[in-house]
Amino acid sequence: MKKVKIEIIPIGDEILIGQIIDTNSAWMATKLTREGFEIVAISTVGDRADSIMKALDIAFSRADIVLMTGGVGPTKDDITKTTLCNYFNTRLVFDDTVLENINRIFAHKKHVLNELTRNQALVPENCTVIQNRVGTAPVLWFEQNRKILVSMPGVPFEMKTIMTDEVIPRLKKQFQSIDYLKCSFLVAGITESALATRLADFEAQLPGNFSLAYLPSYGLIRLRLSAWGNENSSEMEIQKEKLKNTVKDIIVDASDKSLETILGEALRSKKLTLSTAESCTGGNIAHRITLIPGASDYFKGSIVSYANQVKSDILGIDSKAIERYGAVSQEVVGQMAQSASKKLKTDCSVAVSGIAGPTGGTPDKPVGTVWICTKTPTEIVTKKYQFGTSREENINRTVNMALLQMIKMLI
Amino acid sequence: MKKVKIEIIPIGDEILIGQIIDTNSAWMATKLTREGFEIVAISTVGDRADSIMKALDIAFSRADIVLMTGGVGPTKDDITKTTLCNYFNTRLVFDDTVLENINRIFAHKKHVLNELTRNQALVPENCTVIQNRVGTAPVLWFEQNRKILVSMPGVPFEMKTIMTDEVIPRLKKQFQSIDYLKCSFLVAGITESALATRLADFEAQLPGNFSLAYLPSYGLIRLRLSAWGNENSSEMEIQKEKLKNTVKDIIVDASDKSLETILGEALRSKKLTLSTAESCTGGNIAHRITLIPGASDYFKGSIVSYANQVKSDILGIDSKAIERYGAVSQEVVGQMAQSASKKLKTDCSVAVSGIAGPTGGTPDKPVGTVWICTKTPTEIVTKKYQFGTSREENINRTVNMALLQMIKMLI
Numbered sequence: 001m002k003k004v005k006i007e008i009i010p011i012g013d014e015i016l017i018g019q020i021i022d023t024n025s026a027w028m029a030t031k032l033t034r035e036g037f038e039i040v041a042i043s044t045v046g047d048r049a050d051s052i053m054k055a056l057d058i059a060f061s062r063a064d065i066v067l068m069t070g071g072v073g074p075t076k077d078d079i080t081k082t083t084l085c086n087y088f089n090t091r092l093v094f095d096d097t098v099l100e101n102i103n104r105i106f107a108h109k110k111h112v113l114n115e116l117t118r119n120q121a122l123v124p125e126n127c128t129v130i131q132n133r134v135g136t137a138p139v140l141w142f143e144q145n146r147k148i149l150v151s152m153p154g155v156p157f158e159m160k161t162i163m164t165d166e167v168i169p170r171l172k173k174q175f176q177s178i179d180y181l182k183c184s185f186l187v188a189g190i191t192e193s194a195l196a197t198r199l200a201d202f203e204a205q206l207p208g209n210f211s212l213a214y215l216p217s218y219g220l221i222r223l224r225l226s227a228w229g230n231e232n233s234s235e236m237e238i239q240k241e242k243l244k245n246t247v248k249d250i251i252v253d254a255s256d257k258s259l260e261t262i263l264g265e266a267l268r269s270k271k272l273t274l275s276t277a278e279s280c281t282g283g284n285i286a287h288r289i290t291l292i293p294g295a296s297d298y299f300k301g302s303i304v305s306y307a308n309q310v311k312s313d314i315l316g317i318d319s320k321a322i323e324r325y326g327a328v329s330q331e332v333v334g335q336m337a338q339s340a341s342k343k344l345k346t347d348c349s350v351a352v353s354g355i356a357g358p359t360g361g362t363p364d365k366p367v368g369t370v371w372i373c374t375k376t377p378t379e380i381v382t383k384k385y386q387f388g389t390s391r392e393e394n395i396n397r398t399v400n401m402a403l404l405q406m407i408k409m410l411i
Numbered sequence: 412m413k414k415v416k417i418e419i420i421p422i423g424d425e426i427l428i429g430q431i432i433d434t435n436s437a438w439m440a441t442k443l444t445r446e447g448f449e450i451v452a453i454s455t456v457g458d459r460a461d462s463i464m465k466a467l468d469i470a471f472s473r474a475d476i477v478l479m480t481g482g483v484g485p486t487k488d489d490i491t492k493t494t495l496c497n498y499f500n501t502r503l504v505f506d507d508t509v510l511e512n513i514n515r516i517f518a519h520k521k522h523v524l525n526e527l528t529r530n531q532a533l534v535p536e537n538c539t540v541i542q543n544r545v546g547t548a549p550v551l552w553f554e555q556n557r558k559i560l561v562s563m564p565g566v567p568f569e570m571k572t573i574m575t576d577e578v579i580p581r582l583k584k585q586f587q588s589i590d591y592l593k594c595s596f597l598v599a600g601i602t603e604s605a606l607a608t609r610l611a612d613f614e615a616q617l618p619g620n621f622s623l624a625y626l627p628s629y630g631l632i633r634l635r636l637s638a639w640g641n642e643n644s645s646e647m648e649i650q651k652e653k654l655k656n657t658v659k660d661i662i663v664d665a666s667d668k669s670l671e672t673i674l675g676e677a678l679r680s681k682k683l684t685l686s687t688a689e690s691c692t693g694g695n696i697a698h699r700i701t702l703i704p705g706a707s708d709y710f711k712g713s714i715v716s717y718a719n720q721v722k723s724d725i726l727g728i729d730s731k732a733i734e735r736y737g738a739v740s741q742e743v744v745g746q747m748a749q750s751a752s753k754k755l756k757t758d759c760s761v762a763v764s765g766i767a768g769p770t771g772g773t774p775d776k777p778v779g780t781v782w783i784c785t786k787t788p789t790e791i792v793t794k795k796y797q798f799g800t801s802r803e804e805n806i807n808r809t810v811n812m813a814l815l816q817m818i819k820m821l822i
């Protein structure tokens with residue numbers, strides 16, 4: 001059995017001029033790889049008929065399935081649909097079910113339907129039309145010479161809904177994809193090069209059809225061991241154990257879950273509640289935690305004490321402690337955690353105080369200095385970290401390390 | 412004079428399995444577009460000789476310049492260099508200046524040079540080698556049939572340094588690029604299709620060499636008018652004025668700035684301070700505001716009252732009001748805003764309360780119902796919004812609309 005090959009074609013001038021970062025393709029690639037499909041290329045082109053035609057020719061020369069995103073909104077710079085008609089030698093016809101769907105969407109949003117939106121109900125005659133539950137642009141599914149092309153909107157949440165509910169299930173039904181075997185370990189507390197050195201022997205003995213990838217992200221590294229084909233499943237078990245033993249001491253989790261998911265599950269299973277008191281992260285820890293549906297079961301709230309006065313007024317931090325030790329100190333972050341769980345009446349709490357930069361550093365406490373305190377009903381851990389010089393990096397690393405420090409106390 | 416066309420080829424299996432998001436290409440596209448080059452495609456392929464060879468053939472068929480990133484580190488799966496030798500019919504030779512550079516980098520980092528890293532001094536014979544000041548992999552510059560290929564590392568920091576210091580200056584010297592003219596308007600309170608209807612006459616009269624793009628993002632639409640060539644600059648002024656007049660009533664800003672930047676500048680110029688009280692956004696409004704360096708000048712903090720008890724205990728919301736009207740109500744969100752600015756001692760405040768979903772909706776208040784209250788020293792605005800059914804969308808739209816509602820009161 002051979003691997004089923006997919007090419008993704010994101011369409012849009014806004015990507016080619018750098019105005020938006022294409023995050024859709026990585027999301028799609030992750031999901032599709034997990035389902036056993038192989039992505040052979042991601043080919044971004046502009047909103048021009050000739051560019052799209054050429055991209056389609058190239059894609060069909062190397063892939064079995066082509067997934068196009070973008071270029072299908074109601075505005076006239078969206079020429080994808082007419083180009084697809086030319087490519088597949090067909091014409092646009094009016095589709096009543098699409099119009100019904102558009103009317104339903106518009107009724108819900110209380111907007112008035114206009115001519116341009118109504119035109120979204122025009123679809124190529126010889127394709128399968130899949131309704132878009134969450135938007136007005138329909139999904140177009142073409143089949144020709146045993147190959148498939150799907151055109152879908154580029155709006156991320158529309159694309160994700162369509163891929164999850166419609167496209168992936170249909171592709172799985174139609175193609176017998178080869179199983180993609182993988183296991184994943186989330187590790188922390190090690191640099192990428194130190195990890196590579198530690199794993200040199202493991203990699204040297206790894207069979208040629210297995211691969212090990214490193215995904216570093218703000219203080220964490222996800223290791224992914226993978227191979228194609230079920231015939232490798234017993235070897236995968238063996239290699240997985242070897243890998244696990246090699247990194248045993250630094251493993252956070254042996255799944256593909258996010259930190260906020262792992263934390264949420266730990267709190268839920270232990271019936272514990274959580275609050276945060278945040279300074280340099282400005283609410284991003286609470287934001288990450290509340291991205292998970294149902295977080296209200298265990299997360300109660302946060303006090304973002306960006307200014308020192310808020311630390312004293314709301315959290316009741318001793319202003320003398322702030323004066324004496326500074327806001328970025330073991331003493332203050334410890335009081336912040338204590339106060340958060342007391343005032344927000346939670347079992348556990350996370351507090352952070354640091355210097356995100358680019359300014360505000362001193363020789364004693366340079367930019368990137370962060371204190372994190374995590375508290376459970378029976379334990380308090382307060383720890384100092386030294387991150388980098390980039391504000392964005394410092395905020396993201398602080399969030400990850402705070403979630404991690406809390407997780408470690410709960411699992 | 413014709414536009415100089417560039418194709419970007421990011422190389423790496425890690426992009427194709429979705430393990431990393433390609434942010435390099437957007438950065439490169441922004442810089443190159445600004446310098447007057449046109450990006451015609453971004454074509455990501457895997458670490459395989461045949462994929463890279465095919466991508467090069469395709470790229471040279473439509474572009475004058477090909478910029479390859481990635482696939483040049485010291486690890487064994489990096490086959491780009493030998494593939495380039497095959498493509499350009501040459502062989503690898505040892506380059507002493509590259510070795511010197513590697514030794515310098517390693518001395519600085521206090522690492523020990525190993526065989527794998529030493530091999531990075533092997534370079535194709537008939538190319539120009541550009542030293543990489545900040546890493547060990549050299550930059551390879553090929554010229555053939557008046558076309559150019561540059562191969563450079565994919566590590567973002569190295570790529571950015573090389574592009575800024577070496578590649579862009581050399582390309583500008585060698586190619587006479589055409590200026591890219593553009594102007595941008597951020598508009599709100601209108602759907603994409605209603606905007607397109609309103610702009611139909613404007614678009615109809617727009618000269619053929621001008622283009623207008625719509626970039627919608629969570630309740631906002633950025634309009635970008637662009638044209639190539641300085642000879643169009645006076646026409647650009649005329650068109651810009653026409654466009655501005657057509658959307659006058661819905662313009663938020665006439666720049667490329669983010670909402671949080673616009674809000675920060677407004678607060679700073681008026682010497683006003685801000686706090687937030689957040690329910691469904693879980694701290695994301697505060698997070699967005701504090702992404703801006705120097706936000707502590709005007710932003711004091713936030714109370715994330717995810718649980719109702721936190722609304723009463725910390726914000727002091729009348730629990731009878733919560734019982735009577737519900738947490739997602741005009742009364743409660745109004746009290747939240749009042750309390751935030753009182754307790755956090757700020758001039759202005761933003762409060763939000765809503766149902767992000769996927770559960771928690773009722774017939775009266777379906778998922779996506781959000782109340783936003785914004786307060787200045789002299790004015791309070793409380794407004795109900797009805798967003799969609801996706802949690803992620805509802806959170807992001809609430810943040811955008813809250814920032815926007817506050818901005819509108821300040822400018």
